[in-house]
Amino acid sequence: MIKKIINHLLWRYDILTNIIIPERYYTYKLPKQIMAGPFAGMKYANAHPPGGVILPKIIGTYEDEIEFVWEEARNKKYDAFIDVGAGEGYYSVGIKKYIFPNIPSIGFEMQAANRRGVKRLAKDNNVNVVIKGTCNLPDLKAEVEGKKILLLMDVEGYERELLDTTAIDFSATDIIVEVHPTYDADLEQKLIDRFKSTHTIKVIQKNIKKLPDIKYPDWVYKKSHFAMDEFRGPQSWLWITAN
Numbered sequence: 001m002i003k004k005i006i007n008h009l010l011w012r013y014d015i016l017t018n019i020i021i022p023e024r025y026y027t028y029k030l031p032k033q034i035m036a037g038p039f040a041g042m043k044y045a046n047a048h049p050p051g052g053v054i055l056p057k058i059i060g061t062y063e064d065e066i067e068f069v070w071e072e073a074r075n076k077k078y079d080a081f082i083d084v085g086a087g088e089g090y091y092s093v094g095i096k097k098y099i100f101p102n103i104p105s106i107g108f109e110m111q112a113a114n115r116r117g118v119k120r121l122a123k124d125n126n127v128n129v130v131i132k133g134t135c136n137l138p139d140l141k142a143e144v145e146g147k148k149i150l151l152l153m154d155v156e157g158y159e160r161e162l163l164d165t166t167a168i169d170f171s172a173t174d175i176i177v178e179v180h181p182t183y184d185a186d187l188e189q190k191l192i193d194r195f196k197s198t199h200t201i202k203v204i205q206k207n208i209k210k211l212p213d214i215k216y217p218d219w220v221y222k223k224s225h226f227a228m229d230e231f232r233g234p235q236s237w238l239w240i241t242a243n
Contacts, residue, residue, distance in 0.1 A: 019231050026227065027054045029217065036060025036212035038070050039094035043124040046117070053230050057090055059220065061209050061228045066237050069176050070099050076174070079147040080104040084135045084162065085154040089118035096127045100150075106143065108135035137161070141168045149173045157183030165194045175199075175240040182233045195240050204237040 032045035037060035044058055056062035081100055083092045086107030096105035107129055109115050115131050122129040132139070135155075140162055144151065151173050153159055159177055163170070175195075179188045192201055209228040211220070220227055 022226065023054050026219075026223065027058065029219065030055075030058050034058055034060060034094075035216070036214050037062070037064060038067050039090075039098050042094055042097060044121070046120040046124060055227045056209075056230050059216070059227050060212050060214075062090070062230065064209070065204050065207050066176060066239070069239055070095070073150055073174065074099055076150075077148065078103055078150045078174075080106055080143070081150045081152070082140075082143055083107045083152045084140070085109065085152075085156070086114065086118055086131065087154075088114050089121040089129065089131075091152055092118055092129045092131070093121045093125050093127055095150075095152075096122075096129055097125050101127070104130060106130045106132065108132050108139070110134040135162065137164065137167050144173050145169050147172065151175045152177075154178040156180065157187070160184060160187055160190065163191060163194065165198075170195070170242075171198055172242055174242055175238070177238050177240065179236050179238060180233065181235075188236060188238065191238055191240070199240045199242055201241075202239040204239060206235055 032043065034040055034042040034044055035058055040060060044054075053062070078100065080103050081092075081095050083095070083106070086092045086109040089107060092105050092107035105127070107118055109118060109131065110133060115133070118129055118131045122131075143149065145168065149172065153162065153175065154177070155162065157180065159179070163175070163177065177191065179191070181188070188203070192203075195201060211224055211228070
């Protein structure tokens with residue numbers, strides 16, 4: 001037990017000294033807004049997600065694998081955008097401001113500190129985001145059934161419980177869901193099996209990051225790998241669109 005505690009403390013120390021503190025340091029050397037990507041120009045001065053990355057969002061490379069999803073979705077008509085696992089509000093605010101300003105943006109986030117972050121980010125960007133707490137099956141059912149919804153889900157393994165096609169009618173819902181095999185090894189295939197009869201499914205793999213073609217401070221090019229690194233393990237996304 002003592003050995004486990006020591007190893008955990010060493011791991012936390014490593015994360016703090018090699019990721020969190022350097023991220024905060026370099027963040028203060030950049031403009032206080034998103035520099036590139038679909039949310040370029042979004043104010044991001046007060047966004048400090050607990051345990052989350054900052055630099056890739058400001059640099060404009062964060063989850064650029066799924067940027068095409070927002071462009072595809074832009075041409076559709078939705079009743080609302082729902083972000084389950086909203087974090088500090090990067091997507092809840094960004095989608096509302098730049099992709100779908102005329103529909104409700106609803107963010108579910110269990111951590112109180114992050115919910116406060118969503119409110120600050122929404123205020124900074126002069127948009128209205130409805131922020132709620134933990135999302136359970138009845139909550140999601142109430143939000144999606146009977147409506148055309150664009151649903152983003154990143155809940156570190158809880159997707160298996162929430163994306164339950166036997167409990168919720170997702171027939172009019174387009175879903176972009178992040179999958180981490182570290183949390184749930186067979187989740188990707190399980191979701192494909194659940195939705196393949198009613199939806200079209202595209203598997204999106206993690207890519208090799210490249211800096212966008214804009215002018216950055218010189219240090220960004222020297223530290224580009226660190227600046228773009230999301231410090232996460234293996235991941236993929238499923239873009240699940242209603243037939």
